[in-house]
Amino acid sequence: MITLSIAEIATLGTQVATHGAIRAAEVAGDDIFEMLIAIAVLVYETYPGPIP
């Protein structure tokens, strides 16, 4: 299996930030926080052991 490091891969010409990075006043709520918590919970459920 050949893997590449992130430095070896070209970046996209148009960078697009994560949902919620630009807040539109019409929609309230901390979307980025909720998404990070969701992924953190998933990581913990997948690897429930203590961090070495």
Place this chain on the structure above:
Amino acid sequence: MSARFEAVRHPGLAGARARSAPVNACWLAGPAAAAADEFAGTTDAGEIEKRAAAFLADPGRTETMLAPLIDALRADPWFEPPFKVSRDQLRTGAVLFDCPAVTLSATVTGADALNRLPPTATFVVPGRVTLTLYLSGGKARMRRWQADRAGADFSAASAPPAREIAPCMLEDGALVRQDGRTGGHLLTGAASDIVALTATIKPGADPLVREYAVADGTLVRAACADDTASRIEMLLTFLRVSGRADATDLFEQTSHHPAFHLRWAAMREWLMLDARAAHGRLAAMRADDPR
């Protein structure tokens, strides 16, 4: 100097969440579900907009929906309504209800803060159609801009600047339609607080939220408007970091996603995980997905 808040002096605070839960469950199953039902059975953006306009135009509709929660708040000042709330120096907002067709939010924008804070350097083109009922317009001035739509071929490097168009004054009771796919706005110079109810129409939305400079209308940055796409992107990173080469199918599938940034994010993650497996699809994308 404001007095320090001491929870022990407010015994009602303990257990407020538990006391609120049954009231909120009842409200979500009753008035909130009834409001969502008014937008059920269609995914047509025009039809949803028509229903949202009717909802906002009925002066008692939102009041009726919120009445049980206001009664609960009168009975218990620590009652916690089931709303997502956001606060900053300028405004307090709450999502009153959210369904697949529409989000209804309430916002109070403080006139003092609006007039005191330095003018913001950017405005947002949110990518969605909104209908806003200004219960109190505060005699504010709304600066408005028009921008081209961000289609499938959108590129930050070649995005033309947004153009400022004539401002308008916000009158009490005005129902303002904003096509956030092709325009943005900023409020300035309010004489009193601005109180607004906003229905955000979800179907037909553009995939990007864009931010432009007030000074010259140039594009500053873009963000994904779809939380599902951002979640997929994070999950692919998680699979790659976990070394899950057995998830090749998921990377391949996502490299066909309608959102260009997600297609290429999937390819980048796939190359970092297993460049040999990704090579065939990369060659195809190079030929028909020039980014």
